[in-house]
Amino acid sequence: MGTNQNTKSAHNESVAPATALAYLDPKYWDERFSKEEHYEWFKDYSHFRHLILPLLKPDSSVAWNVIVLELGSGNSKLSEELYNDGITHITCIDLSAVAVEKMQRRLRLKGMKEIKVLEADMLDMPFGNECFDVVVEKGTMDVLFVDGGDPWNPQPSTRAKVMAMLEGVHRVLKKDGIFVSVTFGQPHFRRPLFSAPEFTWSFECSTFGDGFHYFLYTLRKGRRLPSDKGEGERFDEPSICLLQDELEGEDYMFRTDVDELNC
Numbered sequence: 001m002g003t004n005q006n007t008k009s010a011h012n013e014s015v016a017p018a019t020a021l022a023y024l025d026p027k028y029w030d031e032r033f034s035k036e037e038h039y040e041w042f043k044d045y046s047h048f049r050h051l052i053l054p055l056l057k058p059d060s061s062v063a064w065n066v067i068v069l070e071l072g073s074g075n076s077k078l079s080e081e082l083y084n085d086g087i088t089h090i091t092c093i094d095l096s097a098v099a100v101e102k103m104q105r106r107l108r109l110k111g112m113k114e115i116k117v118l119e120a121d122m123l124d125m126p127f128g129n130e131c132f133d134v135v136v137e138k139g140t141m142d143v144l145f146v147d148g149g150d151p152w153n154p155q156p157s158t159r160a161k162v163m164a165m166l167e168g169v170h171r172v173l174k175k176d177g178i179f180v181s182v183t184f185g186q187p188h189f190r191r192p193l194f195s196a197p198e199f200t201w202s203f204e205c206s207t208f209g210d211g212f213h214y215f216l217y218t219l220r221k222g223r224r225l226p227s228d229k230g231e232g233e234r235f236d237e238p239s240i241c242l243l244q245d246e247l248e249g250e251d252y253m254f255r256t257d258v259d260e261l262n263c
């Protein structure tokens with residue numbers, strides 16, 4: 001993340017909320033972004049570049065015009081890093097007007113005028129059907145789970161929000177588009193939602209990170225196999241018994257009660 005642990009701890013104390021429920025409050029994000037210039041949730045691009053770049057640019061020798069939507073971009077540098085790797089057709093959305101205004105200014109100063117940044121709600125996206133090749137989110141879907149209760153069986157209101165988000169993503173993706181989700185939500189919690197019957201995408205899970213592993217899910221629209229019911233599969237994955245110290249920065253705030261499970 002480019003900051004050492006001490007710097008990160010001091011930073012977190014100044015902007016981290018007292019309870020994770022604040023992450024659902026748009027006012028919290030506006031206040032935070034008015035003080036904070038950059039914070040990278042989970043890991044920065046360098047840690048998962050090897051996984052995402054081949055999806056966006058399958059042939060590095062060919063000029064590629066992939067059209068990308070990033071959900072909940074906050075003050076992350078993901079769009080800049082993608083731009084520097086030749087992915088220039090990017091639209092970022094965020095619910096926070098402050099984040100949007102600050103990112104627009106930052107990108108303008110860096111001459112990255114092609115990246116559009118819009119204030120919009122990912123639960124009700126202002127885009128037509130089938131207009132993006134790739135939709136990417138990092139830590140944004142996780143916000144929806146902070147009041148979800150039991151991660152094995154999220155509350156109906158949480159499930160409804162997650163499904164509104166996923167239905168929107170599925171709708172705006174082109175026929176063979178890809179949804180990339182970067183999170184530490186484990187497959188046994190995410191798979192039942194990603195693989196709901198209304199979605200035609202396939203499901204693939206990769207991990208990255210040292211010590212604690214993060215997940216990068218790849219969902220390819222139109223590639224779901226008839227046999228894929230999305231239930232009952234086992235995954236090779238790291239232990240879910242985590243100590244708070246193992247998670248960096250504020251990541252522990254998003255833990256979906258994993259320590260309540262039989263660790």
Ligand SMILES: C[S@@+](CC[C@H](N)C(=O)[O-])C[C@H]1O[C@@H](n2cnc3c(N)ncnc32)[C@H](O)[C@@H]1O
Pocket residue numbers: 029039040041042071072073074075076093094095096099120121122123137138139140143
């Ligand atoms: C945990 S931060 C992740 C920021 C960034 N993606 C990163 O990796 O550092 C969540 C972001 O999602 C935004 N957000 C929360 N709910 C949203 C919604 N319904 N629609 C769009 N953005 C939302 C917040 O304003 C915040 O910028």
